[in-house]
Amino acid sequence: MRLIRRFDRKLRETRMFARAMQSDSHPILAQIVPIRRCNLDCAYCNEYDKTSAPVPLETMLRRIDRLADLGTTIITLSGGEPTLHPDLDAIVRRIRGRGAIATLITNGLLLTPDRIRALNRAGLDYLQISIDNVIPDDVSKKSLRVLDRKLTWLAQYAEFGVTINSVLGAGVRNPEDAIVVGRRARELGFISTVGILHDHGGQLQPLARDQRSVYERFRRLKTSLFSFAHFDHFQENIGRGLPNDWHCRAGGRFLYVCEDGLVHYCSQQRGRPGIPLDQYTVDDIRREAARPKGCAPFCTISCVHQTAMLDEFREHPRETLNGILARRRALDPHFRPPTAVGVLSWLFLNQRRRGLFGKLLVRALRLKRS
Ligand code: SF4
Ligand code: SF4
Secondary structure, three states, X not given: OHHHHHHXXXXXXXXXXXXXXXXOOXXXXXXXXXXXXXXXXXXXXXXXXXXXXXXXHHHHHHHHHHHHHOOOOEEEEOOOOHHHOOOHHHHHHHHHHXXXXXXXXXXXXXXXXXXXXXXXXXXXXXXXXXXXXXXXXXXXXXXXXXXXXXXHHHHHHOOOEEEEEEEEOOXXXXXXXXXXXXXXXXXXXXXXXXXXXXXXXXXXXXXXXXXXXXXXXXXXXXXXXXXXXXXXXXXXXXXXXXXXXXXXXXXXXXXXXXXXXEEEOOOOOOOOEEEEHHHOOHHHHHHHHHOOOOOOOOXXXXXXXHHHHHHHHHHOHHXXXXXXXXXXXXXXXXXXXXXXXXXXXXXXXXXXXXXXHHHHHHHHOOOOOO
């Protein structure tokens, strides 16, 4: 069953990639908040409260439908803590029913074998847990010691993909914990990533020397070529405290929809543009994607970086692919790209071939041109 689900996920991701290459007027990723309340109180977090009621199911379903009508390919439930929502499974089911990839960001505390099986049945595609340390402290209780049993249940029962994110930055007492968490995640067969804590404007707080060294070692943990870690030149610069020269397309290719149903650039730039989702149009998507954001150079919001990387690939495929291969070779001088990458380069890095094979791919994946 796991293999079939995995194959189905990969097929839908390929369709997503092909659509992102074709059109710049639909959101690639939207984060939506079904409940602002959280059962934890991490010291660095500005995205939760202790009192909010869940967004009513009918309202959530209407918002999911609106995102789907705008052509959104990935819909991520975040919070607060989304597993506190009593109708979580119905929301996930609607995301899948509307053809989007369904993902969930959780602190993992409420995961049980039954909860995991219910998410399987609802059709969840990916789940991400952030683990901040090995032993709980006054900054964060999202700790390996607290969550390890949940991770083994995920390894045992989950039919969806699991990503474990560890963190570095101000407030992290023991940077070595990120390596321990990353190793444990890979031992259990999960994807593991490392994020850098941002301040309350989504901006970088430079890493101390010991944290930078842990960051470099983390990047050398074994990953597949297709891991976003190899695409992610943003995180490389951030790890060194350097600005990134990029165009943030938040408000267009990435949307953040709060519990009140307003569209914001991201969780750290709320209020802009602050337009109700049910009034959001393709014109809004195009305008906000094109608008320069002054916060971009030191932004650490990696899911927005990732959507920007797809647009970079669409606009400059040759340079982007060469950059990925160069970064991989910097980590492993003996690296040779797999045959599939060679074939894809041959097909898509030449403009004439790209046009021809692009059309064939669109037909094979039954995509509409937009
Ligand atoms: S678990 Fe997540 S949402 Fe809750 S306080 Fe911690 S970082 Fe914030
Ligand atoms: S650059 Fe974009 S994603 Fe980053 S903080 Fe600013 S608006 Fe948010």
